[in-house]
Amino acid sequence: QVLDFGWPDLHTPALEKICSICKAIDTWLNAATHNVVVLHNKGNRGRLGVVVAAYMHYSNISASADQALDRFAMKRFYEDKVVPVGQPSQKRYIHYFSGLLSGSIKMNNKPLFLHHVIMHGIPNFESKGGCRPFLKIYQAMQPVYTSGI
Numbered sequence: 001q002v003l004d005f006g007w008p009d010l011h012t013p014a015l016e017k018i019c020s021i022c023k024a025i026d027t028w029l030n031a032a033t034h035n036v037v038v039l040h041n042k043g044n045r046g047r048l049g050v051v052v053a054a055y056m057h058y059s060n061i062s063a064s065a066d067q068a069l070d071r072f073a074m075k076r077f078y079e080d081k082v083v084p085v086g087q088p089s090q091k092r093y094i095h096y097f098s099g100l101l102s103g104s105i106k107m108n109n110k111p112l113f114l115h116h117v118i119m120h121g122i123p124n125f126e127s128k129g130g131c132r133p134f135l136k137i138y139q140a141m142q143p144v145y146t147s148g149i
Helices: 014-031 043-062 065-085 087-104
Strands: 138-139 142-146
Touching: 014 043, 014 087, 043 065, 043 087
Parallel strands: none
Antiparallel strands: 138 142
């Protein structure tokens, strides 16, 4: 059985997608004792780290005592191979997901409106000074606005 839960590289998956992935992994592993899960990605290791870390939190709540050693092995893999390369947004979403599972964070289903963006100072990225910033806004992974440069 192969499932594709891909999302664009360097983006954090939606919390609903993280939940779907964790539920699929848990369902498969609990279906038979000989079932295993193999995770593969085409992007950076942080994408894989999001899935592994989210499932560690998920399984900590839903898993049986027999799976404690599996969680320990996953934790070692995560700390040794993944943590140093995770994007800040990926780490943040793992914390959001953990908070949702523990009940310390509640989801707000009300729409969010961006009224303005304020930049304090212009970064000096070029040797001559300055940069040419622009703004790109996404909604449901689709670009909805791109400012001029």
